[in-house]
Amino acid sequence: MIIPTFNEAGNVEELLTRLAAGLPAHLECEALFVDDSTDDTPAAIERAALTCPFPVNVIHREVPTGGLSGAVVEGMKAAASEWIVVMDADLQHPPSLMPELVETGRRAGADLVVASRYAGGGSHAGLSGRYRVAVSRTSTLATKALFRSALRGISDPMSGFFAIRRSTVHAHSDILKPLGYKILLELAIRCRPRVVAEVPFSFQERFAGESKSTVREGLRFLAHLVSLRTATPVARMVVFGLIGLTGFLPNLCGLAALTAMGLHYLPAEVVANQFGVLWNFLLIDLLLFRDRRGHRHWADRLGRFALLANADLVLRIPLIALLVDGVGMSVLPATALALLTTFVIRFIATELLVYLPRRGQAKDAAAPPARAEAEGREKEGTP
Template identity: 70%
Template sequence: MSDEPRTPHATPHVPVLLEPAGAPARGSVTLIIPTFNEAANITELLDRLTVSLPAGLPCTVLFVDDSTDDTPEVIEKAAPGCPFPVSVLHRETPDGGLGGAVVEGIKRASGDWVVVMDADLQHPPHLVPELVAEGERTGADLVVASRYLPGGSRAGLAGGYRVAVSRGATWLAKGLFPRALRGISDPMSGFFAVRRSAVTAEALRPLGYKILLELAVRHQPASERAPGRPARTAEVPFVFQDRHAGESKSTLREGMRFLAHLAALRFATPLARMIGFGLVGLSGFVPNLLALWLLTRAGMHYLPAEIAANQAGVLWNFALIEGLLFRDRRRHRHWADRLGRFALLANADLLLRLPLIGLFVARFGLPVLPATALALTTTFVLRFAATEALVYLPRRPRRGPHGARTPRTARTARTTRS
């Protein structure tokens, strides 16, 4: 382990890419600390880590920074006093929020273990070696610092409102994913250790700050652990501390992102997406009927009012499906392109349903009600499949001059090194 920290200068909004750290020592740790405007906490955090990390634990500290203040410069200034290497990766675009920052850190981690903690000192630094030691002792792939074990506490949560929100989010997550979160009492914890070999960073698609939930739930195990999800878990208690400096990043917007993330995880499988698609379609009757009532009250003839009201339901369904079911597939097409295709399929559904009802009644002799139910089921399945295939599946890349497929667009990353 080198005594000299590597601290590339980080110009705000320019990504600093790190050089490989070499072969990791056995039991080595990459400590990933995502930061957003935490300049006032950096010096104290590194001082406490210096005291807490034992000399025999090979450790590299990696800050993944999305700040708009001088946090990267403060890290660079404080790093020379540390007995372990300190690096900073400043992201030009904070994709995925805090969770995305952690995933970027995991991709660059070189240690046997990856430990994730916040920079605000609400996660006590002295627990870093304890998390790793518990994993080595039990053979666990994932070790979570839990506020809800005996000896743990959520004392650092300011006010009853934040306590209630945190507890409610925990119950909601565990209720939606009882199997995946079995053995994890605090899925909202942002303080944990994971074996680098047990997680596939490319499989993770975080949204917001609950990266542990993404890590534990994203891939449900079948006969064996799927890529991206640790198989064995353990926990250690910890007392959630008061924030050292600065302001909490927990906002209403982050809460909404958390709910959207829960929905995306819950509807990750095709069957779950189909069920969600049906539930969203049923909910579309409300704006449809409301729009029909308003239009007819305004004096519009009921036939054109029916057509216009149907579009209100289409817009409602599109908004919910975009946000809940296909959130991670929206970059493949422009939103107007997706909306146009979705509306075309939604309106074509009615045109297909009527001939099907006639076919089932005239050709197969079904009564009208069973024929209508069968036609609704058939068009629903076809509409779901068409929506996935025609609206949300990625476009095929164009073929190059020699038949090779090439991307439609190419992005270049700017790098800055000292």
Template identity: 50%
Template structure:
């Protein structure tokens, strides 16, 4: 397996089929799998099982009855279970376009970086999918604050709050990470000395369902 795509989900049933279809199309020529780590209370797990039975790429489900650590904890579970050491993390709501997966992969295989960050604020990237002025303000403020707190580790990183990135899990000591909530990339970058590159992406509108982000999370 070349690539494991880790997708933490919470009540994203309407998005699963399209997500898997688009990931399968985007990863043509790459030996890829999708690992869903699901904390849902709706029918998302059943929908993942249904889609997995028909998918043209391997799709696996890990359903957590006790969702320790929130989304970040789910990502850690996905890293541990992944068949490949090279993992992409992305959301299950299609705001992270699967069509950008090859861009992250191509940048990584150049061989000079450990992490490839999909950035809303680099180059031609956009944050159009952030709904409402409050979410935009929270996102930008949190980014500025974290870059001020960790100027060395986050030097050159325009979007440490993104949930869309590629990483070589062999460089992580998972036992030292203490994920809480949404922003697992920030913790990884702050705790670990890694070589980082960015590729711009367009943060899309949510496909279906409701955002789990909130002012309190920010």
């Protein structure tokens, strides 16, 4: 059982008590808490583990990379059992259901079993207030619309309570990019389990502490959706183009403001174009290439992006002239073809020149497992 925790000291003892009470004698298990807490949650886990009938271990992370999803993935990498069950520590996921998730998976030959609030007999009664219910419903509908194929058979892709075969995770562990708190979405889309089953459950009231659902987590969720939806080059190109279209608004607003101040329209066009470039860079950097921002300093990325965006203008005019005067095309088709050509070139150049890691970084990125293993051995004092 992988249980991510962030300041859940008041829930740990009750959680382990309920897990022990609902555990069948034939089902061997281990609880692994992956903890990002700033309170005494690790100490509370250690105290509760003393009287627990099954092994309890803790991985405490000083740097909570990837948020809750990152914690779950780190726990999965340490797991050795056939089945991995993921659940929250706040008791909104009923611990007594854990054995049924595993047994359902075994009977159905499933790779993934989801505890669903929206399957027949399930309930989201534990969600506090109409706002959270509305957010949950809207997020679920939007996610299923975006990923119809990958989420077929999953009525509750926002669930944080599920069982998955370790082999399904480990076969795709190199492509997992966890972010935020919706780890099931990440696993379902990137790992593509062949057989999915569901078990209905009633979402409970939080036992102790406060909800970790914040506006910031909501924004991370949106960023995660964009990252998943743009995993292929074609999808990235489409979103790149859509973001580029939104850049016309700051461009035109800047042009109107500058000309109203008395600036000649030609230099105003050049300056206003930079407003659109900056707007496009911020959205592309935040949404489209979020996972590659660490390859270069932000100023380096912005400078390269701006250079490419302005070079687009310089390249487009001679290309239009060549198509009109050299090939004999009319102005409008020539302009459309030039726009399309320079757009594709700019997208490819942005990927290669702005967000592709440097050579040294690429080699480093290919070697982390061996390095991490060596560092772990060094810390443990083993050869």
